[in-house]
Amino acid sequence: MARALPAGGTPAPRGPVTVEDMRLHVVDHPLVAHKLTTLRDQRTDSATFRRLADELVTLLAYEATRDVRTEQVDIHTPVCPTTGVKLSHPRPLVVPILRAGLGMLDGMVRLLPTAEVGFLGMIRNEETLQASTYATRMPEDLSGRQVYVLDPMLATGGTLVASIQELIKRGADDVTAVVLLAAPEGVELMERELAGTPVTVVTASVDERLNEQGYIVPGLGDAGDRMYGAAE
Secondary structure (H helix, E strand, O other): OOOOOOOOOOOOOOEEEEEOOEEEEEOOOHHHHHHHHHHHOOOOOHHHHHHHHHHHHHHHHHHHOOOOOEEEEEEEOOOOEEEEEEEOOOOOEEEEEEOHHHHHHHHHHOOOOOOEEOEEEEEEOOOOOOEEEEEEEOOOOOOOOOEEEEOOEEOOOHHHHHHHHHHHHOOOOOEEEEEOEEOHHHHHHHHHHOOOOOEEEEEOOEOOEEOOOOOEEOOOOOHHHHHHOOOO
């Protein structure tokens, strides 16, 4: 499993790493690193943050959809008949976790315009750091569907684990989580709690650690607040 080391140490390995049933893919690309650096900067305003997050998600989505299911289709070009591919049915399902995941939706469906979109509302208790569901809008049966979950931060891992468990209850068996940043603690929790379930995590970085408040270090702060403001 890719691991980030403390500042001054060797960077975490890049690319796909598989442990048991979980696959972690840290996307190694100069544009990804460039956009992530600006997202981290506390001087970046909300409008710029939203735009860059959207652009970064599209880059991550390119890697996340590398194994999207396709089927052959016969077409006619202006020159001759040929065979190509199209996305197969049932169509992929994209599920942003409210509220911060909404800021990632456009970047994802830009590459998957025919995908269906569901919504999952999760809230984290800031004292216990436990996540609970407060809203869902998804098909009851996800059997045979490829599901892409969007959440900016894989921090403690509780929210993402609870979200994926909800998808599994509905029959999902092919889940990819797209996150801007991950912490080693969150990755380890997913490995432990989702053992036996094929899950892929695609991220721009695995950072050093979590602090006492459950924030990723160095991280980028609260992604929802930085996208939309600290609405009380």
